[in-house]
Amino acid sequence: MASEVVIFDIVGCMGHFRKYYTNSSSLSYSVPTRTNLIGLVAGVMGYQRDSYYSELNSEKLQLALQKLTKTRKIIQSLNYMKITTKKHFTEPTEHTQIPFEIIMGEGDSLKYRVYLSHCDPTFLKEFEERIKNKKYFFPPYLGAAPFSCKLEYVNREKVEKVRVNDSVYISTVIPLDKVKHKGLDFKKLNFEYALVKEKMPRDFEGERVIKEVNSYLFDENCNPIPIVLDDSYYQVRGTNILYM
Template sequence: MDILIFDLKGKFAHFRKFYTNSSSLSYSIPTRTVIEGIIGAVLGMERDSYYEILSKNMCNIALRKLCSTYKIMQTVNYIKATSEKYLVEPKEHTQIPFEIVTSEYNLVYRIYINSHDINIIDKLQYSIENKSFEYIPYLGAAPFNCSLHFVASVQGKETDCNSWQEISSVVNSQYICREGIDIGKKNLFLIKEKMPLDFTGDRIIREVNSYIYDENGQSIKVKLNCKAVNIKYNNVDENIVFM
């Protein structure tokens, strides 16, 4: 299994929770749909054109949180603009609480991707290595630009089911056996978030799952009812689970 690994780095992020309304609350990590959007931007795919190409059936994506994070609540002024003139001379304003994710240094998220279409992986690797992006990538909201850094291109090997394993990536809770989380690790801060997995072509959420990860970026020891993937690169030996 060919897997491309790269890092997303930035100072601030906002990954809007799909079930919020008046307050713009944020996840601590990018959802799979956000990652799809970043890949689509880098490759120059038009808005809403990549949902099937990068869907779960066509593309495997895993995510690892490499930093501890905290959140800041700010208030943002929105304007009601029914035509261009109201952008210049706005008449109506609404103040909305807006949650921003940041870290003591930089936000860093590691992405692992495998696709049935090898051309996508080749183009993505070329774009990341040469810093050649069709559209500017950002961490969930347009003001929060991010950089992409190539890490490795490796072969992954599937591991056995029903065994205890250290998993570096975010894990779908459905993949964890009953009583299958070891909570004895020092400074473990487990988070469980309900996040969208995929969109349909009409930008409607196709599937929602609950994901578990350590807020401080540690791996978690779990017993899985599915196969994980073992990868080795740059003196790193880790197991991941695709979202």
């Protein structure tokens, strides 16, 4: 496990993080999945489509995600056209309307913080320089190409590995396989929390086949969650994080 992380913020107006089990209605998570994030990282670094699943798997690339803004969801209908000839681009003959769920921030923007580490220091240094200088191979977006976003460099920080037996406040999305049975500390919760549990993909195999799915917990209102862990957590500048 690398001892440093590059911290950056993802900022945009809208996003769509498609649920892997959704059908024709395109439903969205409130936060990017780990597979969304590795796609964004791959775009920054210049990997071609479907070429990066091994290099950016969870054993080599560690990602923690912190939700910084409250979110809301709206539904729009999209016209999907059936294109079989060039003429159909200008004179479509068939189309289908699909409900499409969009994530928006409570204010003017949607914002997430990412803590990124990699087992290869050379990779980490190059990624940091690209984020700092905004030299991306491909433009970043929030889950779907229409939702472009900005990547704002925060810092590079040391990581401290910590293990305790009591409950601890975790600020990032929590993988539930790291949590003790009945580990959620309900005594420290209040009405400001809106906890959400989601099943999200963690890694891909070739041709975008899902390799692993995990359950995650986060608070829609961006509060750190008091929880008893079955494993170590990591501390960065006083913030407690867990990798997805």
